[in-house]
Amino acid sequence: MQGRPAKTVRSALRPPLSLAPRARLRHNPRAHGTCHAPHPAIDPRSKLGDSHLTEFQPRVFSGVQPTGNLHLGNYLGAIARFVPLQDEMPAIYCVVDLHAITVKHDPALLAGTTREVTAAYLAAGIDPKKAIIFNQSQVREHAELAWIFNCIARIGWLSRMTQFKEKAGKNRENASVGLFAYPTLMAADILAYRATHVPVGDDQKQHLELTRDIAQKFNNDFADQIKELGLGIPNPTPSPELPDELFFPLTEPMIAGPATRIMSLRDGTKKMSKSDPSDLSRINLRDSAEEIAKKIRKAKTDPEPLPSEMDGLAERPEAANLVGIYAALSGKSKDAVLSEFAGQPFSIFKPALADLAVDKLAPMTGEMNRLLADPGHIDAVLRDGAGRASEIAGPVLRDARRIMGFLEGR
Numbered sequence: 001m002q003g004r005p006a007k008t009v010r011s012a013l014r015p016p017l018s019l020a021p022r023a024r025l026r027h028n029p030r031a032h033g034t035c036h037a038p039h040p041a042i043d044p045r046s047k048l049g050d051s052h053l054t055e056f057q058p059r060v061f062s063g064v065q066p067t068g069n070l071h072l073g074n075y076l077g078a079i080a081r082f083v084p085l086q087d088e089m090p091a092i093y094c095v096v097d098l099h100a101i102t103v104k105h106d107p108a109l110l111a112g113t114t115r116e117v118t119a120a121y122l123a124a125g126i127d128p129k130k131a132i133i134f135n136q137s138q139v140r141e142h143a144e145l146a147w148i149f150n151c152i153a154r155i156g157w158l159s160r161m162t163q164f165k166e167k168a169g170k171n172r173e174n175a176s177v178g179l180f181a182y183p184t185l186m187a188a189d190i191l192a193y194r195a196t197h198v199p200v201g202d203d204q205k206q207h208l209e210l211t212r213d214i215a216q217k218f219n220n221d222f223a224d225q226i227k228e229l230g231l232g233i234p235n236p237t238p239s240p241e242l243p244d245e246l247f248f249p250l251t252e253p254m255i256a257g258p259a260t261r262i263m264s265l266r267d268g269t270k271k272m273s274k275s276d277p278s279d280l281s282r283i284n285l286r287d288s289a290e291e292i293a294k295k296i297r298k299a300k301t302d303p304e305p306l307p308s309e310m311d312g313l314a315e316r317p318e319a320a321n322l323v324g325i326y327a328a329l330s331g332k333s334k335d336a337v338l339s340e341f342a343g344q345p346f347s348i349f350k351p352a353l354a355d356l357a358v359d360k361l362a363p364m365t366g367e368m369n370r371l372l373a374d375p376g377h378i379d380a381v382l383r384d385g386a387g388r389a390s391e392i393a394g395p396v397l398r399d400a401r402r403i404m405g406f407l408e409g410r
């Protein structure tokens with residue numbers, strides 16, 4: 001089947017998976033037909049894969065690229081949100097190093113940046129005994145499933161991805177094929193674990209929609225094989241656009257919270273990014289207190305004092321961004337921040353923001369630095385996580401290969 005996902009009506013992709021309410025997510029006795037076994041993704045001793053389920057198991061997957069300069073946006077938009085989810089459902093947090101080579105990279109630095117993201121996960125409070133932490137390149141199933149998805153996704157879908165357009169820029173002819181196909185690898189990252197929930201920042205929304213399109217097209221194109229092989233899971237949200245049984249879930253994006261899009265400190269219309277050439281544009285997670293204070297002091301603003309209402313921040317992107325950062329770091333609403341600072345100039349607000357940022361980030365920076373002093377420990381966490389991740393992804397890929405009709409020689 002060519003073109004759009006079979007029988008797709010895009011609005012049909014929107015309703016969330018009818019997953020169990022939160023309380024039920026913690027333990028589902030029907031999982032794997034066992035009554036009281038811990039979930040295999042949580043129980044490190046388990047050897048069970050999850051290729052033969054009667055319903056999709058709630059599972060979180062997310063990742064961060066080891067492209068250097070981890071920043072406040074990565075922390076508030078993604079990593080900080082990973083932490084509480086590890087107590088709600090099985091969680092897999094990946095350092096997506098295969099994605100990091102879609103743009104020019106330095107092989108001599110990749111191991112270090114991979115450890116840095118891992119250290120950020122651990123320092124933020126992700127517990128490797130609860131959640132699986134690993135780097136993508138150690139689990140071959142990601143690349144294999146990405147190839148299958150390259151043959152499912154349509155060039156037209158990928159051509160619409162704004163991140164590709166932005167990153168390739170004017171020199172699109174010279175961009176790597178990997179940068180173009182980035183979203184199919186991201187779909188494979190998620191669906192190799194049949195993950196149902198993906199916490200990300202706002203910039204990844206379009207890629208997650210594409211992941212759902214790929215899952216939907218796979219489920220439709222191979223519906224007969226999925227059924228014949230007995231590998232289908234009853235569709236939790238029956239609809240005319242989808243078969244009764246699915247192999248891949250329609251993953252639910254989790255784009256929420258006060259900081260889904262932190263903007264550059266130099267330009268309130270551009271997102272804070274690791275690859276921005278100006279270091280003053282972002283607060284790096286390993287910046288010192290002095291560097292954080294300097295960057296906030298130099299952050300672009302306007303001459304007006306802070307307003308008392310949110311309406312007063314319209315057309316003031318830099319001011320809105322700093323208020324948003326203050327709100328996210330303090331756990332207060334933006335309205336509450338404005339009522340605290342209404343009428344104050346930036347010469348008062350900026351030092352208060354700098355103090356808050358240092359207060360919140362310094363312990364994490366210290367812990368990251370402590371962890372990075374022992375690379376052996378970090379590598380062991382990643383090795384253990386890769387083994388546990390393979391135990392889940394291996395059986396999913398084995399079944400995907402059968403659905404595709406590949407001859408198994410062994």
Ligand code: AQP
Pocket residue numbers: 063064065066067073074075076077078199200201202203204259260261262263271272273274275276
């Ligand atoms: N500015 C941001 N605000 C909120 N969330 C953000 N994220 C990224 N930037 C912001 C979220 O962080 C997670 C990991 O991002 P990534 O490593 O996959 O790369 P990215 O989205 O392309 O982010 P960067 O920092 O801009 O990296 P480069 O420059 O390498 O491309 C994701 O959940 C993302 O949404």
